[in-house]
Amino acid sequence: MRSNPRTTGQSDAEPTFTEAARRAQILRHAIDVVADHGYAGASLNRIAEHAGISKGLISYHFAGKDDLLKAIVLDVFTRGGGFLYERETRKPATAGGALRSYLEGHLAFIGSHSREVGAVVEVVRNLRNDEGRLVYDNAWDAETYGELMGIFEAGQASGEFREFDPRVMAIAVRRVIDGFTFQVMGSPDVDVAAFTAEVVALFDHATTPRERS
Amino acid sequence: MRSNPRTTGQSDAEPTFTEAARRAQILRHAIDVVADHGYAGASLNRIAEHAGISKGLISYHFAGKDDLLKAIVLDVFTRGGGFLYERETRKPATAGGALRSYLEGHLAFIGSHSREVGAVVEVVRNLRNDEGRLVYDNAWDAETYGELMGIFEAGQASGEFREFDPRVMAIAVRRVIDGFTFQVMGSPDVDVAAFTAEVVALFDHATTPRERS
DNA sequence: CGAGGATTTGACCGCATGGTCAAAACTGTA
DNA sequence: TACAGTTTTGACCATGCGGTCAAATCCTCG
CATH class of the missing domain: 1.10.10.60 (Homeodomain-like)
Structure with a gap:
């Protein structure tokens, strides 16, 4: 055959x-x-x-080059999902805790799998179908915003978070997380823990009201 | 000839x-x-x-394809610089004002020149030299962090900003700004003003201390 | 007009690409 | 051993790429 x-x-x-x-x-x-x-x-x-x-x-x-590239994306996403699943001991009680856990988990995976994630980012940003449109377009990664937006809406409903557009905040979080990939690929000696702490503090301040409750 | x-x-x-x-x-x-x-x-x-x-x-x-692509980057950067120069009426008095001005200016340029900026991002993220290394690497766009880091350090020195790593904050700001390019390229009907207001509020909260002074 | 430089074309080159296929090699089974 | 199914190779193909070049055209000025 x-x-x-x-x-x-x-x-x-x-x-x-x-x-x-x-x-x-x-x-x-x-x-x-x-x-x-x-x-x-x-x-x-x-x-x-x-x-x-x-x-x-x-x-x-x-089946072809495109099939191989899509398989890369699927493979790394699957491994990332497993990584995050094994990492999560129990559901955080607060929205702030959930956001912190989200950031720490994703940045830890990138820190320990920077090449895999880098390859995925490369494919996602470049692979196009026959008509020339991006296979992984805005509508696609909007799906990945779902979890984050859920966290934000819960935090706003409970009064823990200030009022902001959950979609914009989700975009910002994902952009910063994905950007970390380039940082660690460009210079592999970056301090993952320090970067993570900074990002957690950044979005903690960004999501919560300035006044003490 | x-x-x-x-x-x-x-x-x-x-x-x-x-x-x-x-x-x-x-x-x-x-x-x-x-x-x-x-x-x-x-x-x-x-x-x-x-x-x-x-x-x-x-x-x-x-001189060649690479020369053309680099000319695109230079051209749009020049136009962007002119846009921002003409836009700035006078130096903001506070670091917070400078950050706000930076965000509003850059997002306004992207909103009105999304295709040009999108092309630049495409070139910057993909163009490699003969040895296979990115022409516009981390070291290169670290230069563009200079202005932002100057704003952050000034704000921290005056006590207007909380303590954080200016480099990480600069990376985050640039990532969110560049990400806006994809948003507006993917769906050209996005509300530039609304997005800008959200991002300004985000980084205002992210940079300032929670306690009222 | 006509000389001469600036500009433009279109055919061409060598090369790398993604993909195909007949044949060979390997593997296990009887 | 012979056989059948699976796996692997290496030669091959059409296509498009970046780049080159001789020739044709355009433009300006004496």
Whole structure:
């Protein structure tokens, strides 16, 4: 057989042991290449060379380059979700605590997986569909604002937070979190804990009223 | 003569009227194409077609694609500087006022020049030199933090601002400002004034102490 | 007009890209 | 051993890329 039926969605059988391992290996090397050379520099040839395999093998395990790049996003998101799930011991009692936990969790994941997150950011910001539109557009990452906006609305309902537009605040939080990726990728010796403390304090002040309650 | 001496830096004579106009025209169309199709989709062929000229003409007026892209950045930065200069009537008296002015000025420019700024962001985030490193790296945009950090340090010295890391706060401000570009590019009907007011309030609370003085 | 520089075209080059495929190699089973 | 299914290779393809160049055109001024 010349191509894998699973790559074209014609089969939903259990993936072989070999297949799973090979896909994981390709994903790892693809992440490395994207992180090192950027979206434009991540060619299938370069990824194959980096992994020590032939280019055709990538086409055998993935339907195409876009499929591979989307798989990177899915893989890192899944790992990030697991990281955050294992980290959360119990639900914070206050909205401020929830926001703090959100920031600390996400920044900790980025600090310990900067290359993976960097590759994802690269793909998300650049991958376009056939019509030339971004695959991961504003509407897409608006979905990721949901959790944050929930925290903000709860805090405002309880009077813990001041009045502000939850959407704008969510955008700001996500922008600062994603920006941390570039900081740590640009200079890997940044102090994750110090940065986290600063950001937590920043948004603590930004969300709460100035007057003491 | 087969190529323009000015594109290869072999002449510093006054540019012709035709040359200046042609360069400006190419820049405008290049900005359009980058804004519409992203960095990866902005080929010389596409830019030439969009401008209704031949591809060779671009090579005649610019030393190469990289030169053209850097010219986009320089052009928009120059225009932005002029915009902000004309906007500033007089120096704000307080650090809080300076920060507010900084935010309002930059967000106003983005709101009225979203495509230009979007193209610049695309180039800055993607253009790499021959060794594969980003041309506009962390060290480069750290320079743009200077003005913000000056405002923060002045405010802390006068006791107007609380104690925080000026570098982290500057990164946060720039991230939120640049993020606004994507918001307005993704949906051009966003309310610039409302967003600006929210961001001003956000960083006003973030920088000032909670206790009333 | 016509000389000469400035401008513009369109054909062309070498190269890297994403993708395909027949053949080979490998693997397990009988 | 022979067989069948899976996995892997390496050569190959069409396409688009950035860039070059000889030739054609335009423009200005004597």
